[in-house]
Amino acid sequence: MKVAIIGANGKSGSNLVQEALKQGHDVTAIVRNKGYKNGDVKVVYKDVFELSKADLEGFDAVISAFAA
Structure with a gap:
């Protein structure tokens, strides 16, 4: 299953x-901090407020771990 995790760091x-x-x-980890490195996953560097529907297409599940 393809999983995207917002706020993976x-x-x-x-x-x-x-x-x-x-x-x-x-x-796939979606993070804002360009210093985040994880060799086990794909990483997308993007602010949560700039994510679009197109950014999340193709995933079977999207998990938001974003904390304000």
Whole structure:
């Protein structure tokens, strides 16, 4: 399953990334911080408020771990 995780670099988001990988999913991390590096997942650098419908197409699930 293709999974996108918004806010993947936060406390909850990083746990969700690890769990999704453990379950064998194809994970894409969506983060704002260009310093975020994770060799196990694809990374999209984009602010949550700039995401569009097109950015999220093709995923079977989108998880928001964005915290304000």
